Amino acid sequence: MDEQHAERAGITQTEVFPLAMLSTGGMLLFPVSNDLLTMFVALEVLSLPLYLMCGLARCRRLLSQEAALKYFLLGAFSSALFLYGIAMLYGYADTLTVPGIGAAITKNGGTAMALIGAGLLTVGLLFKIGAVPFHSWVPDVYQGAPTPITGFMAAATKIAAFGALLRILTVALPGLTADWRPY
Known part of the structure; x- marks a missing residue:
């Protein structure tokens, strides 16, 4: 859709559609990626358009911009935790592939470095999901963002992040289940 056609149709904000499609592409790539670096790139492709769309x-421009800034800062913090967890797991397993990390943990056993890396990776994903200890940003961002974008963020990002979390916990970290699973 070009800009002139959008003006004739009465659509004034044409940037929402490409940003939503870019974010959706990141959401599709995030849970199916086979290595942690691709997973991180997909996480950023998922997140950056959402920061802009918030x-x-x-009509509530100041509240919306405050929500976008808060979402960006806490998203950057969670991405840093996720990336630091990737670095710790790479230092432990000497590979970035999800099955390779699982094989290294099964072969060598869980050490403190693997546990810390898995913990940081999980905390970074739980921030993105908005899980209970890390949910302080959710009410402010959802209140300030436009309603359709809030619905998109509340549903689609959670599904993609839960898929990635499930993939990491079952494929990359099965050797650590005795350490993170409740008895």
């Missing part, structure tokens, strides 16, 4: 409200 600030697009016209």
Whole structure:
């Protein structure tokens, strides 16, 4: 859709559609990626358009921009935790592939470095999901973002992040289940 056609149709914000499609592409790639570096790139492709779309409200502009800034800062913090967890797991397993990390943990056993890396990776994903100890950003961001974008963020990002979390816990970290699973 070009800009002139959008103006004739009365659509004034045409940037929402490409941003939503870019974010959806990241959501599709995030849970199916086979190595942690691709997973991180997909996480950023998923997140960066959402930061921009949060600030697009016209009637509550200041509240929307505050929500976008808060979402960006806490998203950057969670991405840093996720990336540091990747670095710790790479230092332990000497590979970035998800099955390779699982094989290294099964072969060598869980050490403190693997546990810390798995913990940081999990905390980074739980921040993105908005799980209970890490959910302080959720009410402010959902209130400030436009309603359709809030619905998109509340549903689609959670599904993609839960899929990635499930993949990491079952494929990369099965040797650590005795350490993170409740008895």
